[in-house]
Amino acid sequence: MPQIRPVSDLRNHFAEISRIVHENNEPVFLTKNGYGDMVVMSIEQYENIQQNQEIIMKLKEAEHEADTSKERYSHSEVFNNLRMQIRNKSDQ
Structure with a gap:
Protein backbone atom coordinates (compact mmCIF):
# COMPACT_ATOMS: atom_id res chain seq x y z
CA MET A 1 0.00 0.00 0.00
CA SER A 42 15.85 5.71 -2.49
CA ILE A 43 18.67 6.14 -4.96
CA GLU A 44 18.47 2.41 -5.70
CA GLN A 45 14.79 2.75 -6.66
CA TYR A 46 15.55 5.76 -8.86
CA GLU A 47 18.45 4.01 -10.61
CA ASN A 48 16.28 0.95 -11.19
CA ILE A 49 13.60 3.11 -12.82
CA GLN A 50 16.21 4.83 -15.00
CA GLN A 51 17.67 1.47 -16.05
CA ASN A 52 14.22 0.11 -16.92
CA GLN A 53 13.45 3.19 -19.01
CA GLU A 54 16.74 2.80 -20.87
CA ILE A 55 15.96 -0.86 -21.61
CA ILE A 56 12.48 0.06 -22.87
CA MET A 57 13.97 2.78 -25.09
CA LYS A 58 16.52 0.34 -26.55
CA LEU A 59 13.81 -2.25 -27.20
CA LYS A 60 11.69 0.36 -29.00
CA GLU A 61 14.71 1.33 -31.12
CA ALA A 62 15.28 -2.35 -31.97
CA GLU A 63 11.60 -2.80 -32.89
CA HIS A 64 11.73 0.27 -35.12
CA GLU A 65 14.89 -0.98 -36.82
CA ALA A 66 13.34 -4.43 -37.32
CA ASP A 67 10.24 -2.82 -38.86
CA THR A 68 12.24 -0.62 -41.24
CA SER A 69 15.04 -3.03 -42.23
CA LYS A 70 15.00 -6.32 -44.08
CA GLU A 71 18.39 -7.36 -42.67
CA ARG A 72 18.23 -10.28 -40.23
CA TYR A 73 20.90 -12.11 -38.23
CA SER A 74 21.01 -15.71 -37.07
CA HIS A 75 21.48 -16.66 -33.44
CA SER A 76 25.06 -17.79 -34.07
CA GLU A 77 25.94 -14.55 -35.92
CA VAL A 78 24.70 -12.43 -33.02
CA PHE A 79 26.53 -14.41 -30.34
CA ASN A 80 29.74 -14.68 -32.36
CA ASN A 81 29.68 -10.91 -32.82
CA LEU A 82 29.11 -10.38 -29.08
CA ARG A 83 31.94 -12.76 -28.18
CA MET A 84 34.29 -10.87 -30.51
CA GLN A 85 33.33 -7.55 -28.94
CA ILE A 86 33.93 -8.93 -25.45
CA ARG A 87 37.34 -10.31 -26.47
CA ASN A 88 38.30 -6.98 -28.05
CA LYS A 89 37.34 -5.06 -24.89
CA SER A 90 39.30 -7.45 -22.65
CA ASP A 91 42.39 -7.08 -24.90
CA GLN A 92 42.41 -3.29 -24.51
Whole structure:
Protein backbone atom coordinates (compact mmCIF):
# COMPACT_ATOMS: atom_id res chain seq x y z
CA MET A 1 0.00 0.00 0.00
CA PRO A 2 1.50 3.39 -0.94
CA GLN A 3 2.66 5.70 1.82
CA ILE A 4 1.07 9.15 1.52
CA ARG A 5 2.30 11.80 3.92
CA PRO A 6 2.11 15.59 4.23
CA VAL A 7 5.20 17.39 2.95
CA SER A 8 5.84 18.72 6.47
CA ASP A 9 6.72 15.13 7.48
CA LEU A 10 9.79 15.40 5.30
CA ARG A 11 11.16 18.01 7.70
CA ASN A 12 9.61 16.71 10.93
CA HIS A 13 10.03 12.95 10.38
CA PHE A 14 12.88 12.65 7.90
CA ALA A 15 14.45 9.59 9.56
CA GLU A 16 11.14 7.71 9.47
CA ILE A 17 10.56 8.52 5.81
CA SER A 18 14.11 7.47 4.98
CA ARG A 19 13.60 4.19 6.81
CA ILE A 20 10.32 3.57 4.94
CA VAL A 21 11.78 4.11 1.46
CA HIS A 22 14.79 1.91 2.20
CA GLU A 23 13.11 -0.90 4.13
CA ASN A 24 9.92 -1.16 2.07
CA ASN A 25 11.69 -0.38 -1.21
CA GLU A 26 8.71 1.80 -2.14
CA PRO A 27 8.38 5.54 -2.66
CA VAL A 28 6.64 7.88 -0.22
CA PHE A 29 4.18 10.32 -1.81
CA LEU A 30 4.14 13.77 -0.24
CA THR A 31 1.15 16.10 -0.33
CA LYS A 32 0.88 19.86 0.02
CA ASN A 33 -2.51 21.34 0.92
CA GLY A 34 -4.08 17.94 0.20
CA TYR A 35 -2.66 17.61 -3.31
CA GLY A 36 0.21 15.48 -4.57
CA ASP A 37 3.45 17.46 -4.56
CA MET A 38 6.51 15.17 -4.49
CA VAL A 39 7.72 11.60 -4.40
CA VAL A 40 10.63 10.51 -2.21
CA MET A 41 12.49 7.31 -3.08
CA SER A 42 15.85 5.71 -2.49
CA ILE A 43 18.67 6.14 -4.96
CA GLU A 44 18.47 2.41 -5.70
CA GLN A 45 14.79 2.75 -6.66
CA TYR A 46 15.55 5.76 -8.86
CA GLU A 47 18.45 4.01 -10.61
CA ASN A 48 16.28 0.95 -11.19
CA ILE A 49 13.60 3.11 -12.82
CA GLN A 50 16.21 4.83 -15.00
CA GLN A 51 17.67 1.47 -16.05
CA ASN A 52 14.22 0.11 -16.92
CA GLN A 53 13.45 3.19 -19.01
CA GLU A 54 16.74 2.80 -20.87
CA ILE A 55 15.96 -0.86 -21.61
CA ILE A 56 12.48 0.06 -22.87
CA MET A 57 13.97 2.78 -25.09
CA LYS A 58 16.52 0.34 -26.55
CA LEU A 59 13.81 -2.25 -27.20
CA LYS A 60 11.69 0.36 -29.00
CA GLU A 61 14.71 1.33 -31.12
CA ALA A 62 15.28 -2.35 -31.97
CA GLU A 63 11.60 -2.80 -32.89
CA HIS A 64 11.73 0.27 -35.12
CA GLU A 65 14.89 -0.98 -36.82
CA ALA A 66 13.34 -4.43 -37.32
CA ASP A 67 10.24 -2.82 -38.86
CA THR A 68 12.24 -0.62 -41.24
CA SER A 69 15.04 -3.03 -42.23
CA LYS A 70 15.00 -6.32 -44.08
CA GLU A 71 18.39 -7.36 -42.67
CA ARG A 72 18.23 -10.28 -40.23
CA TYR A 73 20.90 -12.11 -38.23
CA SER A 74 21.01 -15.71 -37.07
CA HIS A 75 21.48 -16.66 -33.44
CA SER A 76 25.06 -17.79 -34.07
CA GLU A 77 25.94 -14.55 -35.92
CA VAL A 78 24.70 -12.43 -33.02
CA PHE A 79 26.53 -14.41 -30.34
CA ASN A 80 29.74 -14.68 -32.36
CA ASN A 81 29.68 -10.91 -32.82
CA LEU A 82 29.11 -10.38 -29.08
CA ARG A 83 31.94 -12.76 -28.18
CA MET A 84 34.29 -10.87 -30.51
CA GLN A 85 33.33 -7.55 -28.94
CA ILE A 86 33.93 -8.93 -25.45
CA ARG A 87 37.34 -10.31 -26.47
CA ASN A 88 38.30 -6.98 -28.05
CA LYS A 89 37.34 -5.06 -24.89
CA SER A 90 39.30 -7.45 -22.65
CA ASP A 91 42.39 -7.08 -24.90
CA GLN A 92 42.41 -3.29 -24.51
